[in-house]
Amino acid sequence: xxxxxxSGGALVKPGGSLRLSCTASGFTFSSEWMNWVRQTPxxxxxxxxxxxxxxxxxxxxxxxPVNGRFTISRDDSENTVTLDMNSLKIEDTAIYYCVTDLKxxxxxxxxxxxxxxxxxxxx
Amino acid sequence: xxxxxxxxxxxxxxxxxxxxxxxxxxxxxxxxxxxYQQRPGKAPKILINTASDLEPGVPSRISGSxxxxxxxxxxxxxxxxxxxxxxxxxxxxxxxxxxGGTKVEIK
Numbered sequence: 001x002x003x004x005x006x007s008g009g010a011l012v013k014p015g016g017s018l019r020l021s022c023t024a025s026g027f028t029f030s031s032e033w034m035n036w037v038r039q040t041p042x043x044x045x046x047x048x049x050x051x052x053x054x055x056x057x058x059x060x061x062x063x064x065p066v067n068g069r070f071t072i073s074r075d076d077s078e079n080t081v082t083l084d085m086n087s088l089k090i091e092d093t094a095i096y097y098c099v100t101d102l103k104x105x106x107x108x109x110x111x112x113x114x115x116x117x118x119x120x121x122x123x
Numbered sequence: 124x125x126x127x128x129x130x131x132x133x134x135x136x137x138x139x140x141x142x143x144x145x146x147x148x149x150x151x152x153x154x155x156x157x158x159y160q161q162r163p164g165k166a167p168k169i170l171i172n173t174a175s176d177l178e179p180g181v182p183s184r185i186s187g188s189x190x191x192x193x194x195x196x197x198x199x200x201x202x203x204x205x206x207x208x209x210x211x212x213x214x215x216x217x218x219x220x221x222x223g224g225t226k227v228e229i230k
Contacts, residue, residue, distance in 0.1 A: 047219040108214035113166035
């Protein structure tokens with residue numbers, strides 16, 4: 001069964017840094033483009049960014065609110081994708097989901113979600 | 124960025140009712156819209172891709188339609204397990220964007 005498991009969520013002060021990890025199993029991780037989506041408490045969903053498969057170039061793309069502060073990387077030997085978050089702001093407080101589209105091709109129909117990990121930015 | 128505007132933001136309906144949720148995009152996105160259902164404390168679950176293609180295991184009382192800039196999610200014969208928040212998402216171009224959500228409550 002395909003599965004994504006996030007880890008690393010924590011309480012961090014504004015301006016601090018945090019690393020989230022997502023470990024995949026049950027599918028060919030190296031073939032998939034991996035995304036991070038966040039959800040602020042009681043509010044909606046926001047796409048954070050994604051990383052292409054290495055075979056497609058391994059490019060990382062980001063949403064404007066996190067561009068320049070967050071970095072997505074992947075390690076296909078460990079089936080993991082990582083979200084490095086720097087210069088954290090209070091508005092980065094959210095549940096962070098690791099997400100992918102398992103259908104053939106580099107699509108954005110998110111049919112596999114992790115359970116999420118909570119990041120709280122507060123002084 | 125493409126804005127996705129959902130309406131209504133919430134609704135209350137009875138078991139057996141027909142429910143329609145609308146999503147409008149700020150520009151033409153062809154049929155590149157997905158719909159998700161999210162129950163409290165859970166991750167979203169995809170219901171429909173490419174505007175109208177039902178995902179495996181999703182009941183046939185749920186359907187999607189539309190193209191261009193206007194899309195709808197319809198639940199015919201609402202069931203208690205349909206109580207959730209529903210989101211549309213455009214998959215046309217990055218940054219990928221979601222609608223604000225529609226909370227469906229059972230009377």
